[in-house]
Amino acid sequence: DTGVSQDPRHKITKRGQNVTFRCDPISEHNRLYWYRQTLGQGPEFLTYFQNEAQLEKSRLLSDRFSAERPKGSFSTLEIQRTEQGDSAMYLCASSLASTGELFFGEGSRLTVL
């Protein structure tokens, strides 16, 4: 078990470009979460999947953000037409529904110039 992995770890992009992050959860975990964290703050919930179904989305998730988990395994988070305010660490976590204990990846840091 290699834990939750995220790719890329760092992304620098220009305003207006699209970016995509990938998350590979712990293999037997059926729940997958995306969070966003800015400096000095705790993580903020964005969205979560149970298997391939996206069950909840935060109001923080504007129309420019979309997340998928097509086969109930890995997930992608895409941000279209990036803005400077999107600069943050994007964290992925997974869990078993039976325990609820979350395990996080190392995060993908986005810098929008």
Added chain:
Amino acid sequence: KQEVTQIPAALSVPEGENLVLNCSFTDSAIYNLQWFRQDPGKGLTSLLLIQSSQREQTSGRLNASLDKSSGRSTLYIAASQPGDSATYLCAAPTGANNLFFGTGTRLTVIP
């Protein structure tokens, strides 16, 4: 909406001291409570998970307690070490769906 508060925001202690970190939450109908550690620029590492029916959990030098009725949890670290320096976060979900995090306590253990 659940609100989670952690006090103090920052704490500096000499090596070897025992310490307590506090976490309070406004909605006591929590599913569980989880404590995490975060090193600068890194993701979160799970330390302890307390289910809503439990009152405490222990792992090595760490002990976490939960009092749902008062909306409080504490993380006790015994015999602190410089390697314990990190930000400690608590999270308290009100359903199985997501966690509400505090802003964390930044701990520095001075050798």
